[in-house]
Amino acid sequence: MGGTMPRNLSNGFVFKDERSGHWRAAINWQDEDGRQRRMTRNTPVACYPDRVSRKTGKVTRDNRGKGAAEDFLREWRDEEVRKDEELSGTVSCETPVYRYVLDYIDLKESTGNILASTADGYRWYAKHLLGTELGKTPVGQVTARQIQEFERDMVQDGYGGNTVSHTHVLLKTAFIRARKLGDIPSNPFDLVDAPKRPTKPINSLDAASVRQLNQTLGSVADPFSTAVLLALMTGMRQGEICALRWQDVDRVSRKIRVSHALTRANGTFALSTPKTRSSARTIPYGDELARVLEARARAMHGERESMGLDWDEGLFVVGNAVNGAWKSPMALGQEWRAFVRVAKLVGSQGEAPRFHDLRHTFATMAISSGVDVKTVSAILGHSNAAMTLNVYADALADSKKVSMDLMGRIMSAGLS
Numbered sequence: 001m002g003g004t005m006p007r008n009l010s011n012g013f014v015f016k017d018e019r020s021g022h023w024r025a026a027i028n029w030q031d032e033d034g035r036q037r038r039m040t041r042n043t044p045v046a047c048y049p050d051r052v053s054r055k056t057g058k059v060t061r062d063n064r065g066k067g068a069a070e071d072f073l074r075e076w077r078d079e080e081v082r083k084d085e086e087l088s089g090t091v092s093c094e095t096p097v098y099r100y101v102l103d104y105i106d107l108k109e110s111t112g113n114i115l116a117s118t119a120d121g122y123r124w125y126a127k128h129l130l131g132t133e134l135g136k137t138p139v140g141q142v143t144a145r146q147i148q149e150f151e152r153d154m155v156q157d158g159y160g161g162n163t164v165s166h167t168h169v170l171l172k173t174a175f176i177r178a179r180k181l182g183d184i185p186s187n188p189f190d191l192v193d194a195p196k197r198p199t200k201p202i203n204s205l206d207a208a209s210v211r212q213l214n215q216t217l218g219s220v221a222d223p224f225s226t227a228v229l230l231a232l233m234t235g236m237r238q239g240e241i242c243a244l245r246w247q248d249v250d251r252v253s254r255k256i257r258v259s260h261a262l263t264r265a266n267g268t269f270a271l272s273t274p275k276t277r278s279s280a281r282t283i284p285y286g287d288e289l290a291r292v293l294e295a296r297a298r299a300m301h302g303e304r305e306s307m308g309l310d311w312d313e314g315l316f317v318v319g320n321a322v323n324g325a326w327k328s329p330m331a332l333g334q335e336w337r338a339f340v341r342v343a344k345l346v347g348s349q350g351e352a353p354r355f356h357d358l359r360h361t362f363a364t365m366a367i368s369s370g371v372d373v374k375t376v377s378a379i380l381g382h383s384n385a386a387m388t389l390n391v392y393a394d395a396l397a398d399s400k401k402v403s404m405d406l407m408g409r410i411m412s413a414g415l416s
Contacts, residue, residue: 008029009028016047027040027080045065134150168195202348204360204363210232230244238356241332
């Protein structure tokens with residue numbers, strides 16, 4: 001027995017994606033665990049807004065291009081069915097581990113369960129199997145001892161704890177699937193302890209360094225300054241900031257909707273939806289960030305007007321105001337490293353801070369200031385508060401100490 005189980009794909013449907021200005025195709029199916037899944041893809045067919053009568057309010061549907069979009073949908077669905085047919089039956093208990101794991105990654109990517117950037121990362125970890133005894137062994141013959149020897153060899157070859165740990169998790173997940181499919185009678189990874197993943201201390205900025213950063217920034221209206229302050233005041237990730245559009249910024253109720261991120265795959269960045277459900281979130285913001293965003297909006301309006309262009313809510317907040325292009329996360333990272341050298345910034349671990357350390361700075365300061373962990377977790381887009389607790393344990397300890405000092409003063413009132 002073996003192979004991947006073909007998905008029971010629905011016929012699918014098309015709908016208007018007004019943000020992109022194109023019809024979008026969607027296909028549903030149910031995964032092995034009974035959960036409903038959906039994958040979508042933009043079609044090359046333009047869509048047009050429905051017409052609304054000013055007098056009666058009656059809506060007249062504008063379905064131009066729908067037929068062409070449905071043709072695209074059928075071709076796409078046929079392509080996915082062919083993929084399933086090719087994958088079904090191609091692997092078995094006799095398939096070498098390396099080939100089996102690559103098949104598993106391909107399936108996860110083709111079904112839309114992981115982003116292309118995530119799949120690239122998985123393939124990099126899988127490459128550690130090349131030329132190894134474990135990588136050449138048929139899946140059905142793998143032993144716990146082989147796994148332990150493979151991971152021991154990785155350590156001896158100089159691979160870091162994170163790499164060994166991530167490789168272990170990938171292989172174990174592929175073997176869990178093999179067990180579900182009946183390709184193996186039991187999972188040898190159940191007998192192997194997961195490698196300990198080393199925890200690197202957070203290299204956040206302290207209050208003095210944040211003041212130094214702000215003084216060096218000066219103007220807040222340029223793309224770089226806006227990006228830095230968004231990270232510092234909201235904890236947003238680099239790819240989320242570069243993908244943020246004005247249509248996702250509610251400047252009246254002061255809320256930011258994180259609905260997209262720029263992720264890298266095959267050497268290029270692409271606009272994608274957040275990796276997890278918790279990453280798609282709404283972040284409220286206060287007066288200071290409101291001032292920054294208003295300044296950025298005015299600057300972009302001015303650039304558009306000077307070129308005779310109307311305003312477009314689809315523009316990227318830290319992107320190019322004229323041609324509408326987004327700012328590459330890589331370019332932002334390069335600008336940040338140059339800025340750190342000029343500002344002479346040093347993090348809590350005595351190292352130059354990365355752009356991502358601005359996110360850590362937001363989290364540590366929020367927790368140390370008494371913001372509850374559940375709220376910080378939701379703002380950061382963590383899957384649960386336990387993850388936030390694990391990452392920012394030191395900041396939480398500081399917060400507890402401050403709270404207990406306060407409680408001590410309250411409870412000791414009147415003592416001589």
